[in-house]
Amino acid sequence: MEPLAIRTEGLTRTYRKPRKRRWWWSKSKPVGAEERDFVALDQVSLEVRPGELFGLLGPNGAGKTTLIKILTTLLAPSSGSARVDGLDVIADAELLRPRINMVSGGESSGYGILNVRENLWLFARIYGVPTAVAEERIDKMLGVVGLTDKATSRISYLSTGQRQKMNFCRGFITDPKILFLDEPTLGLDVTSARAIRTFVKDWMKERPDRTLLLTTHYMAEADELCDRLAIIDRGKVLACDTPANLKRQVQKYPIYELSLAPGHQGWGEVSKLPGVHQATTTTTPTTVELKVSLIEEPAIGAVVQALVTAGGRILTMKKVEPTLEDVFIELVGHGLTEDEGPKG
């Protein structure tokens, strides 16, 4: 049986806070080792199957990069275990590295005096990709991110976004079995971000044994791309499921929004109908907006019937779907865009 693409068990990583000034120099008391340890990852147990596009969603400082660094053999765990493609990230690191690749949206890697093509070629050769294959992949990837006209530019002359696109190309030219993308579209313009998302989806479809783990701050991106997601906060996994299942968890009742022409009061009876959990209205200068939550979805038929019978005119009607933002707020207690700053 094929091993899991990623498996972590009780994975924990602590960082040591800088030592406080000695107490006889200041009024602060000396701190013990346990107080100096900051837990960035706390007993994380995750399973990612081969072929999955798996997302990590969490606020700043949640521990996403720490997790990716451990999975890509760049950082040792403090305790617990992590296996990638069936290989232990510590004991089998040498065997594992050729099978994986990692790109971080915020990194500024590469040699400034080399041009874009030379940088990518050098990287491909380090991974043992034959020159002809590397050239072909580089051309393809530069086209994908719209960087073909910068192929011969020194990378020190690139803008931040262009450099990020070059790094994105770097992730794919080694054709890794398991790819880690840390914020691949961070700060990119809308068109470039869309091109990258489309490419990522196509790349995954091309070969079913590829696995991709992605972190992103963009809820819509996570929703569009990921087969499953883990929501992580303060080093702990709070939930792990498909975007659809996560959204279902927060929406206890189906909700419909109806826009009614003003001038009649039929909506007043809606909340008393069987199958209706709650009905609220907001009056605007031109409409009455009715929001109905239903205990059973078919009750929407009775709602429409009651409104029409009372002489109401329905202008628009739509079902309100919860978003991943709603899931996130429910689990974490605040939105992803609200920056709480370091929690250490």
Ligand SMILES: Nc1ncnc2c1ncn2[C@@H]1O[C@H](COP(=O)(O)OP(=O)(O)OP(=O)(O)O)[C@@H](O)[C@H]1O
């Ligand atoms: N080398 C380090 N030494 C001390 N603390 C660290 C170190 N690296 C990370 N941390 C702390 O560990 C926590 C998790 O950091 P990490 O970079 O994994 O978060 P993240 O989820 O990737 O955040 P972001 O979305 O902002 O990139 C943070 O509170 C951070 O300050």
